[in-house]
Amino acid sequence: MTVDTLVGCFIFILCISPLLSDLVSDPHIHIEGYQDGGIKIRCAAEGWHSVPKVLWKDEDGHNTSSVSETTIQNENGLFDIDATYIVSKKSNRKLSCWIRDETLNENKESTLYISDTFFERVSRCGVSYVLVFASFVILWICLIVLVVYLFRKQKACKDELSTKIEALEKELEWRRAR
Numbered sequence: 204m205t206v207d208t209l210v211g212c213f214i215f216i217l218c219i220s221p222l223l224s225d226l227v228s229d230p231h232i233h234i235e236g237y238q239d240g241g242i243k244i245r246c247a248a249e250g251w252h253s254v255p256k257v258l259w260k261d262e263d264g265h266n267t268s269s270v271s272e273t274t275i276q277n278e279n280g281l282f283d284i285d286a287t288y289i290v291s292k293k294s295n296r297k298l299s300c301w302i303r304d305e306t307l308n309e310n311k312e313s314t315l316y317i318s319d320t321f322f323e324r325v326s327r328c329g330v331s332y333v334l335v336f337a338s339f340v341i342l343w344i345c346l347i348v349l350v351v352y353l354f355r356k357q358k359a360c361k362d363e364l365s366t367k368i369e370a371l372e373k374e375l376e377w378r379r380a381r
Contacts (some may be wrong), residue, residue, distance in 0.1 A: 230300040230313040241291040243270075244315060246300035249283040253306040257286040262297035290317060 228249045235243035254274055259267045269286040276282055290298060299314040
């Protein structure tokens with residue numbers, strides 16, 4: 204290998220590597236919704252030069268694993284990654300998504316903070332649904348009992364009126380017969 208080749212490689216590493224690292228996007232974290240008793244978090248990044256690795260880290264810096272992870276090579280030959288994680292009420296509230304390209308020795312990180320009140324709303328929401336459902340069930344049962352009561356009362360009144368009409372018709376016949 205000649206000196207020119209070595210200098211060319213060195214210049215390539217110094218000049219091209221930063222350009223490649225500028226193409227990658229920072230991880231984007233967003234909340235997907237509630238799943239399996241926790242909150243599903245999605246982390247996505249685009250434009251990685253080689254297949255990146257995803258690491259989820261809690262507030263203590265401990266690595267945790269993704270629930271699912273998908274890597275796709277796009278039409279430009281770059282890699283897009285998408286990973287999900289479920290944060291439970293018992294786990295830490297600070298979660299970081301680290302994406303690492305080992306070829307360029309490049310790391311990108313995004314962090315999400317989830318407050319305790321967010322989890323309290325989950326449980327309150329569940330309790331609210333149960334209470335509303337139970338109220339509707341009780342309301343329907345009361346309505347059915349009321350309808351049955353009114354139908355029976357109407358039938359009793361109808362029977363009583365029929366009996367009175369028959370008695371009056373007999374009395375009328377008796378008076379006409381006299």
